[in-house]
Amino acid sequence: MIRFEHVTKSYPDGTTAVDDLTFEVAEGELVTLVGPSGCGKTTTMKMVNRLIEPTSGRILLDGADISALDPVQLRRRIGYVIQQVGLFPHKTVLDNTATVPHLLGRPRKQARARAAELLDLVGLDPSTYGDRYPDQLSGGQRQRVGVARALAADPPVLLMDEPFGAVDPVVREHLQNEFLRLQSTLRKTVLFVTHDIEEAVRLGDRIAVYGAGRIEQFDTPATVLGAPATPYAAAFVGADRGLKRLSVTPVEPGDLEQPPVVRLDDPAARAAERLAADGAAWAVVLDSDGSLYGWVPASALTGAAKTPRTAGTPQAPEAPQAAEASRAPWAAEAPQTPIGTAGEERAALSPQGATVRAHARPMDAHLPLGAPLKQALSTLLQHDAGWIAVQEGDRYLGVLTPARLHTALRRSTTADAARVPRAQVALDTVPDPGGRPAGVTAPVSGA
């Protein structure tokens, strides 16, 4: 755990780089420091490993004042990754990574074995890259070596100063994902400096938004985006913060609609009756194991007797479209005419048309529960669909609609501001697609 207590750093020329900082980074937490150039992020970070000494205040590491610790001993507990990486040009990748464990007294062979494990961990095959020199690597690969090297002594704390700043946006996103994957298992205490709000939001458990030498807001990404504490923080996170917030708001069970559900092997006639009774224009179709197969329009089921249809890929015009806000997205325009269930009509069903299977449209697109709303919106747009199914593992849970997505975003903003679970928030200003106040009587699965 890192704790800053009223830390100020002033230079003899009168510049105050940071002014009265007080904050805490919990063990295993990743805190991003974000702000414009010159606002004091790097100074903050370098005071933790005593490359810079504060003018006043103190910094505690696991409760101990670091000013009383030997700087060399202190730095052994702290991995440091910087943008320029700073690999030794004349040493191979493996030797670069093995340097610290070797310096710490591990026999060379052991240190190299550990280095190979770490290279593997950061996604560099040691048999391919271990014997290369830094100038034989791409920028992104060098950054990975930098991370592997910082992890080599297995320090509980990592300081990362714009570690992915020198690579193109695609590689950067890849490195960020890999680092998040690593961090989910390693659980280091991380201070991560960036001037990129997208990166800060993406990686941080919490974000410190810096103004000139001071922290303007220190909170979760969702709260910083949903409820900026000051006009400065609002301006820094950007006018499009609602869009950014989509990336940090997960789909929860309470966000989902529950349209009628039929199974592939249900008799088509019975499914049609069910949809007619519900006044539904379509139903979700599940496999026998409860996973998503696709959807079926009521019109296909009612026409089942005459024109059995072989399931194919749905064409865009057939895809379920976004509902008007006033009714459930699956609601029929007019009540469906139940198809005849008289014996002679049933007998007319061909074997192919007898079950939902013959009329169902497959739908490949679905989302895992917990996926960010941004992914949900992107999937909806990509498939030109009015809903997208949400699954937990292989189990279908319900569907997310554009209206529900909007409600989820609004509810999460309110929930974060009030510090309560999203499921407890009722919004009565925006009706959901069923015309109900969202979060009050809307169908909720498992929330």
Ligand SMILES: Nc1ncnc2c1ncn2[C@@H]1O[C@H](COP(=O)(O)OP(=O)(O)OP(=O)(O)O)[C@@H](O)[C@H]1O
């Ligand atoms: N040795 C120094 N003497 C005087 N001023 C300094 C010194 N080192 C840094 N500063 C000033 O302290 C302020 C904070 O610098 P710092 O490097 O912490 O900013 P930063 O937020 O990390 O910026 P960047 O994103 O550009 O790296 C800046 O105004 C900088 O000019």
